[in-house]
Amino acid sequence: MARPFTWQLVGFPIYIHQSWILAGALMMWGLSTQYFPQDYPGAAPWTLWTAGITATILIFFSILFHELAHALVTRWCGGSVNNITLHLLGGWTSLDQELTHPRHEIRVALAGPICSLVLATAFWGADTNPVAAYLARINVLVGGLNLLPLIPLDGGRLMRAVIWTHLPSYAHATLMTARWSQAVSSLLILYGLTGFVTLANTGWYFVGGLIVLVIATKTKQDVQHSHLLHGTVASWMIPSTQVVTMTPSNTMHELHHLYVQYGFQWLLVCKGDHIIGLVNAYPDANFQANSPESSIEPHIEPLVSHLKVKPTMPLTKAFDQCVMLSAPCLFVWEGDDWRGILTRSTLNRLRSQSARPVTPTWKDWLRTRRWHHRIDRSDLGKLH
Numbered sequence: 001m002a003r004p005f006t007w008q009l010v011g012f013p014i015y016i017h018q019s020w021i022l023a024g025a026l027m028m029w030g031l032s033t034q035y036f037p038q039d040y041p042g043a044a045p046w047t048l049w050t051a052g053i054t055a056t057i058l059i060f061f062s063i064l065f066h067e068l069a070h071a072l073v074t075r076w077c078g079g080s081v082n083n084i085t086l087h088l089l090g091g092w093t094s095l096d097q098e099l100t101h102p103r104h105e106i107r108v109a110l111a112g113p114i115c116s117l118v119l120a121t122a123f124w125g126a127d128t129n130p131v132a133a134y135l136a137r138i139n140v141l142v143g144g145l146n147l148l149p150l151i152p153l154d155g156g157r158l159m160r161a162v163i164w165t166h167l168p169s170y171a172h173a174t175l176m177t178a179r180w181s182q183a184v185s186s187l188l189i190l191y192g193l194t195g196f197v198t199l200a201n202t203g204w205y206f207v208g209g210l211i212v213l214v215i216a217t218k219t220k221q222d223v224q225h226s227h228l229l230h231g232t233v234a235s236w237m238i239p240s241t242q243v244v245t246m247t248p249s250n251t252m253h254e255l256h257h258l259y260v261q262y263g264f265q266w267l268l269v270c271k272g273d274h275i276i277g278l279v280n281a282y283p284d285a286n287f288q289a290n291s292p293e294s295s296i297e298p299h300i301e302p303l304v305s306h307l308k309v310k311p312t313m314p315l316t317k318a319f320d321q322c323v324m325l326s327a328p329c330l331f332v333w334e335g336d337d338w339r340g341i342l343t344r345s346t347l348n349r350l351r352s353q354s355a356r357p358v359t360p361t362w363k364d365w366l367r368t369r370r371w372h373h374r375i376d377r378s379d380l381g382k383l384h
């Protein structure tokens with residue numbers, strides 16, 4: 001996606017999505033022509049537009065400071081921030097990987113709302129000015145809304161972190177928070193719909209509830225049934241002898257060939273028996289800028305130590321690790337020896353299998369019927 005406005009602030013890349021420009025323009029227009037005329041009765045248009053433009057710029061910086069607070073505390077807790085994006089719905093701080101301790105997660109989640117409430121207090125001090133009074137209200141709203149205990153808001157992260165301190169599994173804490181968010185957002189949607197009957201202004205409850213419901217449902221699907229995983233990494237890993245690997249002298253063309261053949265986005269690069277690192281095979285613009293005959297060596301990325309696990313690690317813990325690190329696979333090491341890999345897709349198949357009831361349901365029956373219709377038996381003969 002094109003990001004026309006990007007800049008660096010205290011070491012963090014800041015992306016301004018096109019939708020923020022639209023939101024800012026609408027905000028400026030609404031404030032100057034609808035809101036501030038009530039605060040400045042009889043004022044000249046330039047006074048109103050100055051107030052509208054100033055307020056919009058200050059809202060932009062209020063949201064940016066909220067996100068910067070998240071980013072700075074993440075860095076303080078030892079995490080790594082990928083970028084801060086400002087868009088139509090506000091802002092978002094993306095981390096390279098989730099924080100691996102609930103105490104850090106609590107600090108990062110609280111930092112943003114605390115920053116907004118501090119800003120609100122500062123603007124409140126100057127509330128004889130209508131622009132400052134408006135900014136104080138906006139910052140209370142941003143801080144307060146974000147504290148609602150719903151995924152993906154800061155309050156939702158806080159709730160998950162608090163549950164996580166009482167549970168051994170991050171994925172299980174995520175699942176409980178996602179279920180709660182689904183239930184509350186369904187009620188918000190229902191309340192929003194009552195506006196059609198009562199003609200009350202409840203549209204925002206409907207829109208907000210719908211956004212939370214979609215994100216919470218996706219989050220739930222990503223982690224559900226993980227507590228049903230049994231066994232250890234050793235029982236489901238792919239042994240190192242069966243893993244497709246590359247050597248540093250391989251070419252970009254060979255890398256692309258393996259990507260098309262196997263569909264692996266990341267491939268391991270080995271020299272003899274030693275793993276050197278990983279190489280991204282996804283053919284993006286960066287990839288295509290290289291000549292097909294050039295070596296893959298400059299593109300090798302070192303293996304992060306968090307991705308290394310022991311064969312004795314329980315599968316539930318391994319799944320947690322995959323979710324927290326957004327990792328497609330983990331590397332199994334025993335002492336100094338690389339034993340194999342455990343992929344997230346293996347864990348996902350195991351999750352869906354453990355959730356499936358032993359007795360077939362009518363849905364299973366329907367699925368098999370459909371398959372029988374689709375496969376022409378004469379075609380099956382040709383496969384051999």
Ligand SMILES: [Zn+2]
Binds near residue numbers: 070
């Ligand atoms: Zn926040």
